[in-house]
Amino acid sequence: MDELKYVEYETADAVATITLARPEKANAQNERMLDELHYCFSAAEYDDEVTVIVLRGQGKHFSAGHDLGGSAPDPDAVSLAEPDGAWHLNKIYRWEARKYLGYSWHWRNIPKPTIGAIQGKAIAGALNLIWPLDLLVVADDVEFSDPVVLMAIGGVEYHGHTWELGARRAKDLLFTQRTLGAEEAVQIGLAREAVARDRLWDRTHELAVQIARNNPFGLAQAKRAVNQTLDVQGYYTALQSVFDVHSVGHGNAISVSGYPILMQLDEMKQNLKQS
Numbered sequence: 001m002d003e004l005k006y007v008e009y010e011t012a013d014a015v016a017t018i019t020l021a022r023p024e025k026a027n028a029q030n031e032r033m034l035d036e037l038h039y040c041f042s043a044a045e046y047d048d049e050v051t052v053i054v055l056r057g058q059g060k061h062f063s064a065g066h067d068l069g070g071s072a073p074d075p076d077a078v079s080l081a082e083p084d085g086a087w088h089l090n091k092i093y094r095w096e097a098r099k100y101l102g103y104s105w106h107w108r109n110i111p112k113p114t115i116g117a118i119q120g121k122a123i124a125g126a127l128n129l130i131w132p133l134d135l136l137v138v139a140d141d142v143e144f145s146d147p148v149v150l151m152a153i154g155g156v157e158y159h160g161h162t163w164e165l166g167a168r169r170a171k172d173l174l175f176t177q178r179t180l181g182a183e184e185a186v187q188i189g190l191a192r193e194a195v196a197r198d199r200l201w202d203r204t205h206e207l208a209v210q211i212a213r214n215n216p217f218g219l220a221q222a223k224r225a226v227n228q229t230l231d232v233q234g235y236y237t238a239l240q241s242v243f244d245v246h247s248v249g250h251g252n253a254i255s256v257s258g259y260p261i262l263m264q265l266d267e268m269k270q271n272l273k274q275s
Contacts, residue, residue: 006033009040014051014212015205016044023059028067029125031099037129038103045110051212051219053110054204055133056117062142065125065156068261080260087260089251100128100157101243105236108132109227111220113211117204119197121179124148124156131160134223136190137204139197140182144190147177151261153249159242163235164190 008019018040020027027033044053057063080092107114108131116130119139124146130136146155154174155161161170165180165188173180182194195203211219227235250260257263 001036001039004036004040006030007036007040009043011044011047011050013205013209014049015054015208016040016047016050016052017054017056017205018044020055020057020063023057023061025067026061026064026121027057027059027126028064029129030067033067034099034103038106041107041110045112051112051214051216052208053112053114054117054208055114055129056201056204057119059120061120062116062118062122063126063129064121065123065127087254087258089247089254092250092260093247096157096247097243100125101239104128104132104158105239111223112216113208113219113223115204115208115211117200118142118144118191119200121145127156127160128158131158131164135192135207136185137200137207138182138185138191138194139200140194141197142182142185142191142194143179144173144181144185145177145179146173148261149174150177151249151263152253152256153261154245155242157243157246159239159246160235162238163230 004021006020006022008021010017010019018037020033020037022028022033029037041053044050080087080095082088082091107129113135114133115135115137116133117137117139118130119142122130122142122144127144127146130144146161148154148156161174164170165173169180169188172178180190182191185191186194192207193203253260253262
């Protein structure tokens, strides 16, 4: 990739740091950002000088999720409509299987520890970036949420919710659109620790450097042992199955409104502006 526009990448102390760099849009993910993220994760994966990978976001919020458009057109926005303006589920399914579920699944299985530094709001599609990570350090103002039931969809594409949160808490967040904060995240083991906002990046780097002192092959084997255990329990099969459930939501929206989602976004956008 010749130039990074929405993501920054740097290495130091055997740690690769990938930074979402679209703070004016609350790091909302358009197609180019996703491609840049995948490029950077792959660069870190195959760099023998890198032992640990950190993902973080500039600005007040880690990520507002997928970029669903706004007043100004975005030349890097996802466009899956046919030339006549019609939407077809097959095209949407193939694109999301590659760039949402596919990218996230690849990041989850990189044989190096990955750590997320998460602050502010982490909404819906932000979870596609967070669930694949091995460890999380959160700021004390963090708020996880997935309010896409408001759009008649059962959850985002990489649906690790039940594994990360437990069945009843996952249902609670989806049914009520409530947020999950720092204290609760640490209490349930979702986050390793919560720190003051101004300490988030430094503390995450400290942890990454500490882990990077270990034998790289040992780290890779430890990660594989845990991931493989989850997969034997049905993790990958569940992700694939629920991705199909997610896609049925798009099919329903197309049949009702001719658009892949039922656009009930005012409440979501207003909450983001007020925070």
